[in-house]
Amino acid sequence: MRTSNELPPQNRGLTAIAGAMSLIAILLIVQIWLLSATLESFLSGNRHTALPAAIFSGVMFLICLGLYAFVDRVDSEVRVSGDGD
C-alpha cells in the first residue's frame, strides 16, 4: 500500500481536496440542523437561543471559508506543479 507521499502530486491534491470537502459537508449538515432547531425554538417563543446559535453558525461558516481557501491553494499549487510535468 502506497503512502500519501508516494502518490503523484495530482492525486495528493485530490485527496486533500476530498478531505476538505468532506469536512465542509459535515459542517454544512450541522449548520442546517442548527438553523432548523433555532427556527423551531424561535417559533415556540424561546428567543434566548438565537444569539449563541448565530455565533456558532458564524464560526462554522468561517471554518468553511478557511477550508475553501485551503482547497483553492492546493488546487493552485498542484496545477502549477502539474504544468512542469
Place this chain on the structure above:
Amino acid sequence: MNWLRRGGNEPLWKEEFSVRTADERYVTRRQLTKFLVLTSLGMFVGNIWILVRSIFYKAPIYPQQPVAQLGEIPVGGVKLFSYPTKEDHCIMIRTGEDEYVSYSQKCTHLSCAVYYSQGENRLECPCHNGFFSIKDGAVLQGPPSRPLPRIVLETRGEQLIAIEVKG
C-alpha cells in the same frame, strides 16, 4: 473578494475551464466547494435573520373579545370561534362545570384543523395523527413538535372573554 481568487496571472476563463483533461477534476471539485461554502453562508444569514427578529421582537397586543356565555355549552362540549382575527380559528372545550380551555385550532405541524376527541379526552389532528393534551396543549403523539397556542380566557359576569394568546 480578490483574496478569494486564485494566485497567478492566469485569466479567469483559464481557471474555470481547464485546458487539460486532468485538471477538470480540480475545477469541478473547486466549484462544488464554492457552492457548499455559499450554502454555509446562506445558513449563517438565516441564523442572523432569526437573531434580528429576536432582538426587534415586540409582544403583540391582543383585543379582548367575548367568545361565549357561561353555560352556553354542556360539559364535554365544544365551541368554535375566531381570535384574535377572523382567520385565526380556535376551539373551546368545557372540561368541567366551571372549567373551560381554549386553543388555536391550527395544528402546529401542517396547520390542519384539530378537533376534540371526547372518548380519548384530547385534541386530535386528522391529517397525520398528531395528538395534543387537553390540559395544556402539549404534544402527546405524532409529528407536531410544538404545543398548540393557548387562548387565555377570563370570566366577566356571565361572559367568557378571550384576552390573550400564549405560545
